[in-house]
Amino acid sequence: MSSFWEYANPKRFMQISSAAVPWIGGAALLCLVIGLGWGFFYTPDDFRQGSTVKIIYLHVPAALMAINAWLMMLVASLVWLIRRHHVSALAARAAAPVGATLTVIALATGAIWGQPMWGTWWVWDPRLTSFLILFLFYLGYIALWEAIEDPDTAADLTSVLCLVGSVFALLSRYAVLFWNQGLHQGATLSLDKEENISNVYYVPLLISIAGFVLFFISLVLYRTRTEIRARRLRALIARERLA
């Protein structure tokens, strides 16, 4: 069996990701069409929330992936700091704009949902606030990569920023448990049957979540390939200047 670290070799990564991206991207599209289509067209209105319950198929998967994208960046950053594999640093860099986009989707759909249900677009609730801070961390992380010319120094500093931001990624996940005040409800998905959402909404929601997960994986792989090429281009230009 080949070692996991084999994939840290850019050439090997390019070979494998080239074959994987179309399949994962296709599966993502299929899950999104089925999950969102089922949720939007074929699920009933909630007795309290009316048709706004259909926003759940976007809001929950986007919020889930906004947090998990940062945690993926954390793992990739740790791999960079400990083992100095360039692909992991580039994967973290590639994931940041995708994670930031998913955070905006979660914040926007949350505000649109909150207005008719809570009577306000925004409230300084622990979960909402920690999510907004997470978004600012995403922006800071992207800006830091752009601001530093030397890629290794940029990878070092952004990795440290990622470690610090992980506190808010976890906080935004568990804020509802830490502080009871606030408007945001608890977890939508639960192993407790009483707490979990009704089966009518559960299955399409799971398919939507799978779609968002696969969408994230395929787009991050695709963007990492671009970052590897960009790094090679920079190296070739630098080599030519020295010659």
Add this chain to the structure above:
Amino acid sequence: MIPDLGKYASEVLSAYAVSFLLLVLIVAVSVKRSMTVRNRLRAFEARRKKR
């Protein structure tokens, strides 16, 4: 075709519209940057081979 969304139609439809727009935008930006970088790398490598 579109189900009856009642009095919350504008909220539901705008949530879907904003989300689709952002998803399409991040994919489009990623594809555009990928094509730019790939073309520049190809052109650079072709120029090096000629020399």
